[in-house]
Amino acid sequence: MTVRLADESRPSQQHRSQRTQTRFDLSLSENPFPPLPSVLRAVNGVLAHANRYPEFLPRRLPKLIASHVGVHSDQVVVGSGATGVAMQIIQALTTPGAGIVYGSPTFDGYPIMAEMAELDVVPVPLDAAGNQDLWAMARAVDKRTGLVVICRPHNPTGTVIAASELKAFLCSVPRRVPVILDEAYAEFLGPTDQVDTLALLDRHPNLLVLRTFSKAYGLAGLRIGYTFGRSELISRVRRLQLPFGVSSVAAAAVTASYAAEPELAARIMRITTQREALRSALLRRHIAVPRSYANFLYLTGPGVATALRRAGIAAKAYPDGSARIAVGDLEADNAVLRALESLR
Ligand SMILES: Cc1ncc(COP(=O)(O)O)c(C=O)c1O
DSSP, X not given: OOOOXXXXXXXXXXXXXXXXXXXEEOTTOOOSSOOOHHHHHHHHHHHTXXXXXXXXSOOXXXXXXXXXXXXOGGGEEEESHHHHHHHHHHHHHOOTTOEEEEEESOOTHHXXXXXXXXXXXXXXXXXXXXXXXXXXXXXXXXXXXXXEEEESSOTTTOOOOOHHHXXXXXXXXXXXXXXXXXXXXXXXXXXGGOOOHHHHHHHOTTEEEEEESSSTTOOGGGOOEEEEEOHXXXXXXXXXXXXXXXXXXXXXXXXXXXXXXXXXXXXXXXHHHHHHHHHHHHHHTTOOXXXXXXXXXXXXXXXXXXXXXHTTEEOEEOTTSOEEEEOOOHHHHHHHHHHTGGGO
């Protein structure tokens, strides 16, 4: 069977009617573009052998990712999206009743996984500007803490903590407490906003960097994520690797994606340019939107989520009426602006 090649230069909303009856589904901070033709061709090639199992424990994919990141392959664990890998980290490194400290609100997966693993959640409110409050988080770490999560950029606000603050924070966390540095959106950061994760790993044996192919690489449906860290900690996480748990498609899709970095970079540029244009237009309409470094915007204020829903735009809604929307699809972005006209 061959997967039909989509028009690679256009954002796709073709799945929206399957998920909801909405006109635009911007609720999951997805990449609006369908996979590149070269990636689809690679995936198709592997599908022809789908009667065969993938590797018993993945070796090719960690090796590939390790050489791309600049670490040894025994420093990488791969899994079913960053979510699958985060769950593996939680199961490998924490025990029921331990505390998990994170900035709140955060990626929905963390409170869900914490409940599954019977962890005690310690949500630390974001500051007024939508940043993780690192000093409050440092104060929240105590002898019961089993895990700390820092997102950079943060979901849902898109904000980025300064590298210097991150460094100071990591120094304040006891070495027995693992820290996930969730970089699900790192590829959307400009070069000067990126943090030197390898240098951080040199200093912090308790650090695990978490990344995904769901966002900038646009492969959310294939479920490919990974973590890298010091080999001692990573070997504890790898012990829970599910046999045959990573599909053969994953290595093919990642190989093809790494080979297509220039095309993917062009898409990232389109998404971030579109993000800035939409944010400026929203600010002009007096809707407060923190500066975002990811592929989404966090529109604050009462009534935003409701106005979007009424206009047939699915957003991630928050209890105070704020909403997070994925960006990059010009048609959808214009619909957002029209939907919010009445809020002026
Ligand atoms: C901060 C953050 N981490 C992790 C994930 C999980 O990504 P995935 O499981 O698709 O790799 C997401 C998805 O929205 C996210 O926003």
